[in-house]
Amino acid sequence: MTEEMIHLAYDPEFDFRDLPKVSLHDHLDGGLRPQTIIDLAAEGGHELPATDAEALGEWFRESADSGSLPRYLETFDHTLAVMQTRDALIRVAREFVEDLAADGVIYGEVRYAPEQHLREGLSLDDVVDAVQEGLDQACETLNNEGHPIQVGQLLSAMRQADRGLEIAQLALRHRGRGVVGFDIAGPEDGFPPSRMKDAFDLLAENLFPATVHAGEAAGLDSIKDAILVGRATRLGHGVRVAEDIEIEFGGVDDDGETLDQDTGLVSLGPVANWVRERGIPLEICPSSNLQTGATAGFGEGIESHPIDLLVQTGFNVTISPDNRLMSGTGLSDEFELLVEAFDYDLEDLLDLTLNAAEAAFVPLEMRELLVEYINDYYADLLDEDDDEDDDEDYEEI
Template structure:
């Protein structure tokens, strides 16, 4: 798959999608660095890079990420995490991250990252979280000064292979009133089910702390089952392979007839949001069972069946993308209009890890923004 450039932000309607309010629920901090920032931070620590200018480095990340394998895709993060090992670096990356979201029209973003991967420079877990929060708050102030309205929170991630789930869960709850809005469970999915961190999820449930779990990306229905039962996930990170529990019985001029299995039915009936990331899902091979092109993505099937689908970028650097671009690609591929794109944003507002009143305010902001188009 060839990833188009960042400039692709217009829907078939001709509307510049950067100008409409959007919500980003699945966006990794270490997957959204500016190439120029990587160059400068790498120079500070004498880290060799595969390219010595920003555009070449951007292209390198896009090509390396287009492997069809989540394991290979994750190797690109060796570089981004390497330059994020100091407080100053974390502040800068988080600040620019928010600036870039705001410039793309995002009004609420949840920024996920794994503090345990940023301790090699001597930071403690708490210091790392505090540095990112400083960067977020500065980025929000920058955006406001430039006429953009944005709110952002941290999703503190535990890496599933590291078995530090309880420690990271306790870290997240310590900062729940200082910028952290939820807990995430990520990393190599196959072979590392959420059940491995059941103690952490039990603790989070006892603290009434919201959880999203990467599931249904590099592994199938059993991973999703574990995310729901062991993780008590309120959202599924990607979750695209929930479509394995949807059997297409027949198709004709009147429509498509399907049978929905018990796991998929549970996810649909409880409106558990799917954090779908179209370009990333192609790059990692998450939709390999259905094909290799965006038209093969089960996004539209899930949408038409009434699942709470949301649109996300996953890693803007690796996919050379933005939320506006992802929406434009979907609109072009599935002939969506602005009303469809509004549904995706309202779904995200409903699924945000915020108090009900704040989610309702977000929904009103989305509706007002689309009405102005």
């Protein structure tokens, strides 16, 4: 472990929240504040499993920490129940951006399924407009206060429903007015992207980007379908692409030399090779993957998560929190988790952040500004570390 890694993992003065971040996989209905749920539930007469904010937050985390994606998704029954009015959506969206900013996020994409917010009479367009109003309110305030931040909407269509085309049309109507991309969410296994082929065809005809949940609850076939049918420009999670990677220890390399037992020869199957060679970004959410069992096939605990394998073998890896409430996490927490588990240093975190910035669904000019801002911040931070190392060397002399 280098001195810089020790600084990151154990220096009490280092705050991961200070690092500028880009969050690409962040669910609006998975990121509410517990107190907000309590307030909105009281207004709407919805019964909750707890009425104390701390206890309610703990209930969400425990319910989600089951290793089962279906049970994980059940926690959304309560968040969705309190997100059925215009005022509620505005508040939730506004607070969501505030929480992003507190996490160090300078660009984020928030995803949710408009079709799940119609119980109290809102139309699909009403839902999108309300969320955008909340996002705009928070972004304007934060930018005026000196925290640069921009947040775009990703509209999700639920896999088990038959409204994919309708949501794709909705996304296109709000193109240029806050909506930056399309997504499909919900139970992955048994509901492949090909069920929404008409939606993906329409989006492709209109050159509108899509990210597809794939490689989380289902494996390589789901990823392949997301690429071929969904024309996915990013993969939501995508972590199970690692199932298409083989490592042979003690094998023979391309030059005919026998490798020792500590050296592995990596080979990629067709799906993994396609994803890597085309640089398709993976929206990996480490804590969430552990909770839902997405990485159970690789072992238990963060140390067995294949993210480091994907990083080391050249995949385009980005990091996101997925559902901040259910996982009790933020992007800063995910960074710290990776530092502690895999000894990542500042340059590793920089690479992951730049990957996300370059994969954002915004115009090239905006991506270049994000990259410049992030590089400048890290350059100053790395210079500080170099200066500290020089001082220590001088003292030793």
